[in-house]
Amino acid sequence: MPLKPLPHHSEAKIQLLKAYLEAYLAVVGHDRYTERVFLADLFCGPGMYQGNKAGSPVEIGRMLAGLHNAHPAAPKTDFLFNDADSKNTAEVEGFLRPLESAHPKIKLISSSKDAAGLIPDLLAEQADQRLKSKRFYFVDPFGYSQISLAEILSLLQSNGTELLLFQPCSFMFRFSERGTPEALAGFMEELSRGSPWPKGLNIMGYIQHTKRLLRERLEGTHFVDTFTIQKDAKTVFCLFFFTRHIRGFEKMLEAKWRFNGETGHGWHYSSAVGVDDLFATPTPQTQILEKSLDTLLDGKGATNAEVYRETLEQGFLPKHANEVLTAWQKAGRLTVEPPPPRSGVFYLGYENHEKKDRIVRISKVS
Ligand SMILES: C[S@@+](CC[C@H](N)C(=O)[O-])C[C@H]1O[C@@H](n2cnc3c(N)ncnc32)[C@H](O)[C@@H]1O
Structure with missing residues (x-):
């Protein structure tokens, strides 16, 4: 079958998938608890594209091989790839079977069903x-x-499950604007439970609203995050990420910040100059985080675990909160009780978050 071209925005999608899986497999591959990782690519496509570019199932297979090469004690990994078009799954099988033969801990499951x-x-x-x-x-x-x-x-109901969903948000947004959701009867109507979508949102506002509704539907059991990919001036795609686990959420945010070191929010077509540029590290814009921490630390302040959670919920990483808090501490605007061994320490990482002897209260000096 002649190979199709891989659109540029799809490259960004695959890069984010890879960045996240790399972090994810490093955690579950070494946690000494997990006995098996089950991965499923529900719409796997043909596997390879023009210019020797790999699609999602091939990248996932390669990452599993990389895990087992580097870490022979890693749990076994079962990978199900599915596409309604059996020509696609046959192609993917051809690319992946050699990896399965070389790695006894990789088990492939091929499926050609309607999702x-x-x-x-x-x-x-x-x-x-x-x-x-x-x-x-x-x-x-x-x-x-x-x-x-x-x-x-x-x-998403089972524990220990994470999901990355790719959606063509600008098409959905245009429908919501025109108030003609018939083509979207599925997703959008289901999400809003038939209520009208707010008017006057721009595309990013629409994505934020979608995220809020998804969180509500999951009744606070899951963290939900987004990563936008702007294909051109009018077309925005969005990856929605779902996890119950704060550590998994942090790993996704780390992957996002590797893409966009300024805001962590997304990828723009004008930055479509090559993958290396995606990983450049510009100065982060932490104003949103500063505002939310300023409110959180008012009055009786907050514990380090609360600051950690708020930081992630705002889409930032512990290192960003550390920078903000250190600057405020230097300016004499913060107290930390009981005081850690030195200034600039706030115990914001996941490791500290669950340790009882590392609970501190961080407050603004009034
Ligand atoms: C966007 S492509 C997937 C691209 C792939 N993830 C990649 O990175 O290369 C969507 C795929 O879904 C398949 N598809 C379309 N309708 C489907 C359905 N109802 N159930 C399962 N697969 C379907 C198509 O054949 C197509 O290969």
């Missing part, structure tokens, strides 16, 4: 409790009609 028909298989897999498993799903449909919100939410 709706695959969901019961995935739920049955979740019900199998014989091994301590972690799960990651990559959901990359062409549009909004190929998988329903209810199906996505059903996959």
Whole structure:
């Protein structure tokens, strides 16, 4: 089959998937608890594109091989790739079987179902409790009609499950603007439960609103985050990331900040100059974080665990909060009780977050 070109915005999507999986596999591969990682690419596509560019299933397979090469004690990894078009899954199989042969801890599961028909298989897999498993799903449909919100939410019910969903947000946004959601009957109506979408939002406001509704639908059990990819002046795609686990959330934010060292928010077509440039490190814009910490630390202040959580919820990393707090401490605007061994220490990392002997209260000096 002649290879298709991989659109530029898809390259950004694959790069974010890779950056996240690299961090994810480093954690679950070494946690000494997980016995098996189950990964599923629900809309895997053909595997390879023109110019020797790899699509999601090939990149995932390569990352699994990389994990087992570097870390022979890593848990076993089962990888299900699915596409309604059996020509695609046959191609992907051809690319991946050599990796499976070389690595006994990689098991491939090929599937050519309509995504709706695959969901019961995935739920049955979740019900199998014989091994301590972690799960990651990559959901990359062409549009909004190929998988329903209810199906996505059903996959998120089991513990230890993370999901990355790619959505063509600007198409959905235009429909919401015109108030003609018939083409979007699935996702958007389901999400808003039939209520009208707010008027006057721009595309980024629309994405924020979608994120808020998703959080509500998950009743606060999950962290939800977004990463935008702007294809051209009018077209924005968005990756939505779902996890129950604060550590998983932090790993996703780290991947995002590697992409955009200024705001952590997304990738713009004008920066489509090459992957190396995506990983340049400009100065982060921490005004949003400063504002939210200023409010949080008012009055009786907040514990380091609360500051850590708020920092992530605002889309920032502990290192950013550390910089902000250190500057305020130097200016005599902060107290930390009980005082850590030296200034500039606030115990914001995940490791500290669960340690009882590292609980401090950080407050603004009134
Ligand atoms: C955006 S492409 C996936 C690209 C892929 N993730 C990559 O990185 O190369 C979407 C894929 O979904 C498949 N597809 C379309 N409708 C589907 C359905 N209802 N169920 C499963 N797969 C479907 C298409 O054949 C297509 O290969």
